[in-house]
Amino acid sequence: MFKFNHNFLDRDSLSRTDPVAIKNRLASTKSKLILFNNRYQVLMQPDGLHLTNAKHLANIPDSKQWIYLGHSEFDPDEPWFCARVNDSEFELSHHQQWHDLRLSLPSITEPTASIVAYAKALLYWHSQHKHCGKCGAKAEVHMSGHERHCPACDHTMYPRTDPAIIIAVTYNEQLLLARQASWPKARYSVLAGFVEPGESFEHAAIREVKEESGLDIHFPKYFASQPWPFPCSIMIGFLAEAKHQNLALLDQELEHAVWVSPENIGSLLSNGELKLPTYGSISHALIEHWANTHQLNLSRWIDN
Numbered sequence: 001m002f003k004f005n006h007n008f009l010d011r012d013s014l015s016r017t018d019p020v021a022i023k024n025r026l027a028s029t030k031s032k033l034i035l036f037n038n039r040y041q042v043l044m045q046p047d048g049l050h051l052t053n054a055k056h057l058a059n060i061p062d063s064k065q066w067i068y069l070g071h072s073e074f075d076p077d078e079p080w081f082c083a084r085v086n087d088s089e090f091e092l093s094h095h096q097q098w099h100d101l102r103l104s105l106p107s108i109t110e111p112t113a114s115i116v117a118y119a120k121a122l123l124y125w126h127s128q129h130k131h132c133g134k135c136g137a138k139a140e141v142h143m144s145g146h147e148r149h150c151p152a153c154d155h156t157m158y159p160r161t162d163p164a165i166i167i168a169v170t171y172n173e174q175l176l177l178a179r180q181a182s183w184p185k186a187r188y189s190v191l192a193g194f195v196e197p198g199e200s201f202e203h204a205a206i207r208e209v210k211e212e213s214g215l216d217i218h219f220p221k222y223f224a225s226q227p228w229p230f231p232c233s234i235m236i237g238f239l240a241e242a243k244h245q246n247l248a249l250l251d252q253e254l255e256h257a258v259w260v261s262p263e264n265i266g267s268l269l270s271n272g273e274l275k276l277p278t279y280g281s282i283s284h285a286l287i288e289h290w291a292n293t294h295q296l297n298l299s300r301w302i303d304n
């Protein structure tokens with residue numbers, strides 16, 4: 001239904017403590033290495049993700065630069081790693097190109113897409129936590145890339161993910177869609193926002209809907225979740241029915257919000273007045289779920 005939910009790796013957390021075993025796995029002919037550049041673009045080839053192997057690298061970089069992601073749950077001898085390289089120092093072969101991960105979503109298939117999302121989120125976390133949050137000293141990479149440790153004050157930092165709610169709000173048969181001014185022309189989506197400290201996911205959803213649209217909603221129902229590595233979130237999806245349909249864009253975050261109906265969504269999509277979020281995102285899946293409950297097949301009007 002959507003991407004990043006089919007991770008087939010055994011994260012093999014017990015092995016992270018053994019630098020010798022990790023070094024041997026990195027050098028294995030079965031290793032799968034995902035490379036990102038310093039702009040978080042992922043290395044692609046014409047038919048999808050470029051997965052390199054230790055034997056194809058001129059020099060295996062220092063194993064401390066690599067994050068051990070785990071091994072295939074189908075083959076314990078197939079270890080997966082990721083690393084960031086400086087693209088000005090990395091020589092591309094004729095069929096390799098760096099690609100924006102978000103734009104490449106349609107061409108990276110599952111289950112690999114889930115592993116790429118996991119890799120991207122970890123690499124981003126490292127780039128944002130080079131120094132200790134307590135004393136400011138330089139923090140070292142530990143546990144094969146799954147921790148950072150401060151040698152000055154003994155503080156350990158663990159990878160973080162930022163929870164954000166995303167919610168399909170309906171009123172009778174209508175679905176609420178909205179857009180921010182910075183989005184591409186005619187792009188609309190369901191509402192979303194970050195969870196604040198001290199909030200449950202459900203109350204974050206109630207608050208965000210009120211702040212962004214002025215709507216009061218009935219208690220939201222959980223739909224599904226999706227890791228979203230742009231840069232390091234997890235989206236927690238909900239469905240909720242509004243108590244009224246009077247829109248008021250209270251916090252000015254949205255440029256426009258509109259109720260769409262099962263009767264008019266087809267024509268809006270056909271004539272280009274409405275463009276939906278990327279296929280593979282939970283936002284697209286929430287809209288598709290609403291369409292399915294009204295026996296509408298969105299693929300009639302959009303090209304996935």
Ligand SMILES: [Zn+2]
Nearest residue numbers: 132135150153
């Ligand atoms: Zn410290």
